[in-house]
Structures are given as structure tokens and as C-alpha cells.
Amino acid sequence: MSLREHWDEQAESWAAFARTPGHDFSHEQTNFPPFLELLPPAGRATLDVGCGEGRVGGELQRLGHKVIGVDASPRMVEFAQEHHAAIVADAAALPFADGAFDLVIAYMSLMNLDDMEGGVREAARVLESGGRFCFAVLHPLFAAGELLEPEDPEGPFLIRAYFDAPTKVWTSEREGITMTFHDRCIPLSVYAGAVESAGLLIEAVREIPSRRIPRLPLYLHVRAVKP
Amino acid sequence: MTYSRHWESQAENWAAWARAPGHDSYWHESGPALFELLPPPGRATLDLGCGEGRVARDLKARGYDVVGIDAAPTLVRLALEADPGGEYRVADAAALPFEDGSFDLVIAFNSLMDIDDMPAAVREAARVLEVGGRLCACITHPMRDAGRYESRAADAPLVIRGSYTDKRRFADTVSRGGYEVAFRGWAYPLSMYARAFEDAALLIEAFREPPDPDHPVPNFLLIRALKP
Numbered sequence: 138m139s140l141r142e143h144w145d146e147q148a149e150s151w152a153a154f155a156r157t158p159g160h161d162f163s164h165e166q167t168n169f170p171p172f173l174e175l176l177p178p179a180g181r182a183t184l185d186v187g188c189g190e191g192r193v194g195g196e197l198q199r200l201g202h203k204v205i206g207v208d209a210s211p212r213m214v215e216f217a218q219e220h221h222a223a224i225v226a227d228a229a230a231l232p233f234a235d236g237a238f239d240l241v242i243a244y245m246s247l248m249n250l251d252d253m254e255g256g257v258r259e260a261a262r263v264l265e266s267g268g269r270f271c272f273a274v275l276h277p278l279f280a281a282g283e284l285l286e287p288e289d290p291e292g293p294f295l296i297r298a299y300f301d302a303p304t305k306v307w308t309s310e311r312e313g314i315t316m317t318f319h320d321r322c323i324p325l326s327v328y329a330g331a332v333e334s335a336g337l338l339i340e341a342v343r344e345i346p347s348r349r350i351p352r353l354p355l356y357l358h359v360r361a362v363k364p
Numbered sequence: 365m366t367y368s369r370h371w372e373s374q375a376e377n378w379a380a381w382a383r384a385p386g387h388d389s390y391w392h393e394s395g396p397a398l399f400e401l402l403p404p405p406g407r408a409t410l411d412l413g414c415g416e417g418r419v420a421r422d423l424k425a426r427g428y429d430v431v432g433i434d435a436a437p438t439l440v441r442l443a444l445e446a447d448p449g450g451e452y453r454v455a456d457a458a459a460l461p462f463e464d465g466s467f468d469l470v471i472a473f474n475s476l477m478d479i480d481d482m483p484a485a486v487r488e489a490a491r492v493l494e495v496g497g498r499l500c501a502c503i504t505h506p507m508r509d510a511g512r513y514e515s516r517a518a519d520a521p522l523v524i525r526g527s528y529t530d531k532r533r534f535a536d537t538v539s540r541g542g543y544e545v546a547f548r549g550w551a552y553p554l555s556m557y558a559r560a561f562e563d564a565a566l567l568i569e570a571f572r573e574p575p576d577p578d579h580p581v582p583n584f585l586l587i588r589a590l591k592p
Contacts, residue, residue, distance in 0.1 A: 282521075325573060326571050338592075342562075351529065352530070
């Protein structure tokens with residue numbers, strides 16, 4: 138199954154997961170606040186690549202951004218349209234003119250693209266010169282490893298593979314909401330290689346510690362500029 | 365003790381280690397990755413933390429016009445002895461004795477971890493670069509620095525027992541093949557290096573993670589940054 142099909146199938150579960158207040162505490166408390174700080178102020182036009190059910194674009198719209206979202210899943214796009222303009226599109230073949238945006242974001246979506254490099258190349262193409270590409274991903278260290286004892290966050294964390302680490306498939310079942318995640322491990326240099334190939338320059342890198350395991354970084358945030 | 369005084373105390377040990385052909389990963393892992401990352405030879409190259417000078421000598425052989433600086437006088441003397449026509453100076457990386465824009469390339473090869481004030485060294489590297497110049501750094505991979513391989517098995521995992529996110533001191537005395545060096549320095553997470561580059565207004569063009577043929581996690585992270 139492609140990642141696109143997986144996410145389309147999970148759209149209802151994902152909307153419940155993302156929209157139930159307090160349920161996605163990692164997004165609310167750990168990941169999204171520092172990501173917002175990394176973004177430039179609202180400008181001319183903001184594209185949200187892999188917008189999902191639209192909570193991120195909705196928040197940006199409240200902050201003054203003019204947001205359009207794209208997602209490969211038709212059912213996700215229907216949800217997103219409850220928050221902001223959104224269309225079904227392939228991130229690796231965006232239906233926008235060169236330079237159409239001054240900000241492109243990809244919040245926790247690059248790991249879920251079937252063609253990550255193609256998505257970054259297209260993000261760069263639709264940016265104007267001087268525009269920014271900001272993304273958040275699962276940190277490659279965290280994605281590559283696991284606690285020796287899952288219930289002991291202070292115990293050893295083991296990395297058995299990095300360049301070819303297996304995708305971690307896991308299911309969250311809480312408060313009557315069941316959601317299955319496929320966490321791909323993409324090495325830092327593979328993300329950076331996609332940014333480099335797209336002709337973007339990295340201005341800022343942030344590592345967001347895990348709340349449960351504060352000694353380890355859970356998310357990686359990057360801001361890049363199109364020269 | 366400052367790390368510059370520590371490396372002064374290790375100067376002879378380090379020169380013997382560094383000059384034994386094939387002895388360490390410079391010869392087959394970090395060195396080739398550095399030379400692949402560099403822009404072609406230009407006007408003037410600064411080797412920041414040149415040590416006994418092997419990187420500077422190899423750069424000169426590739427056509428780069430190199431000045432080396434190091435805070436440890438004995439290392440500078442050893443570099444000069446191995447390259448009598450070369451320019452090597454004792455200097456503090458955080459207060460470089462060069463004008464703004466003196467270089468089009470600054471190299472910090474496995475030295476940013478051993479400098480007492482890393483952010484100041486990055487700021488000074490940016491200052492002495494001309495607009496359009498590059499800083500190329502090789503560092504111990506922050507992920508690798510956070511853990512250890514606890515068995516000799518080929519598939520041994522990297523085990524992280526302590527912190528990745530904090531700035532920490534590392535100390536490891538390694539004896540191998542008749543050579544011994546006491547390695548001392550700082551271990552930083554990636555974002556502390558990146559913050560130093562950001563604060564120095566450098567833009568990162570490339571990250572490289574050359575694979576370690578024997579272990580899952582890369583030993584080195586290479587960064588090429590542009591002064592816009």
C-alpha cells in the first residue's frame with residue numbers, strides 16, 4: 138500500500154485524533170509551538186504541503202497567512218476545506234506556477250510522501266526568490282532507534298540501523314480513537330540532500346526534545362531560503 | 365585546563381597518531397568526505413585548528429593556498445617542521461589575527477569540538493570569509509557522540525544511555541596499533557552547531573554523513589556553509 142492510500146484510509150481516524158482537544162498532546166505541547174516560532178511572519182501566500190485535515194493551515198490563517206493546502210488524500214482535503222482552501226494534488230507535481238508562494242510549509246508530512254525528494258523540489262519551484270520552506274519531521278535519531286525497555290524512558294536507547302532503518306508501524310489506542318502510524322526513518326543527510334538538490338539554503342535547524350525522554354530529540358525543524 | 369592546553373600536552377602523541385598512514389578514519393572515511401565536499405581551490409584557505417598539519421598538507425597538494433592556525437604551539441611547530449615553506453601560526457580561533465574577508469574558504473576539520481568557545485570560532489570564521497566564501501566543517505556526528513557500541517559484535521547497536529540534547533564534555537583515551545591519544549573536547553547536539561552558524565549569518569548548503577563501514581551510525585557529520 139502506498140503512503141497516500143494509507144493516509145486516505147486513515148482520514149476519519151486522523152481527523153478524530155487531530156481534532157479532539159488534548160488528544161494529540163505532542164502536537165499541541167511539544168511540536169507546534171516551536172514550529173510557529175520558526176516561521177516568518179504572514180506574507181503574500183502560504184502553501185501547506187501535506188495539509189492533512191487542516192489544523193495547521195487553520196491556525197496559520199488565524200495568524201494572518203493566506204493559506205492553501207494540498208494533500209494527496211481526497212478525504213483529507215474534504216476535512217481541510219473546513220479550515221481553509223485546499224485541493225487534492227501530488228506534492229511531487231504541484232498545480233501552481235513557479236514563484237507562486239513566499240512560504241511553503243511541510244509540517245510532519247515529508248516522511249509521509251511517497252516521493253520526498255520530488256516534494257521538496259516542487260516546494261522550491263513554487264517559492265519566489267527570497268521565499269522560505271519550513272518543515273518539521275520526526276527527528277532522524279528518534280526515528281532510527283528505540284528504548285530497550287519501552288516503559289523505562291531513562292533506560293538505554295538503541296540504534297541498530299540508521300541509513301536503512303525499518304519503518305516503525307505502531308497503533309495509538311486512547312479515548313476511543315485508534316490511529317496507525319508508519320514512521321519512516323529518513324537520515325538527516327537525505328533530507329538535507331533533497332533541500333540541497335532543490336537549490337535551497339538552510340537558515341535554521343532546531344531539535345525539539347521529547348517530553349517523555351527529554352535527553353533525546355523527538356522532532357527536527359528546518360527553515361530554508363530560496364536564494 | 366582549557367582544551368588548547370590539553371591538545372598542547374597531547375601534541376607529540378597526536379602527531380604520531382595522525383601521521384601513521386591508514387591508522388585512523390581520516391585516511392578512508394572523513395578525509396575523502398571532506399575533499400569531496402570542498403569547493404575547488406580559490407584565493408586563500410584558512411585551516412582552523414590545523415593541528416600537526418596533515419589536512420593543510422593534503423590541501424596544498426590539491427592546489428589550495430593554505431594558512432593554518434592552532435592554539436597549541438607544539439602542534440604549530442610540528443606542522444612547520446613537516447612543511448617548512450608553509451604558513452602556520454599560533455592563534456586563538458575565537459580571535460583570529462586576520463582582516464575581515466581575508467579568505468574564500470575556511471576549513472574546520474574535527475576541530476570545532478576541541479575549541480573552548482565553538483560559537484565564537486564560527487563567528488570569527490564567518491568574519492574572515494569574503495562574501496560568497498564557504499566554511500566547511502567536519503565534526504564528530506552528534507548522534508555518534510551521544511552513544512557507545514558496547515560489544516564488538518558486527519551488529520552491535522549504538523547505545524545512548526545519557527543525554528544527546530545537552531552540551532557535554534567528552535574524554536576518551538584510545539590506544540591502538542602502538543599509538544595512544546587522550547581525546548578531550550565538547551559534545552554538542554546538532555542544533556547547537558546549527559545555532560552557531562545561524563548566529564554567524566552563515567547559510568548551510570550541505571550536510572554529509574559518510575557511512576561507517578563497520579557500524580550503523582555515521583562517525584562524522586560534514587557541513588558546508590555559505591557567507592551570503
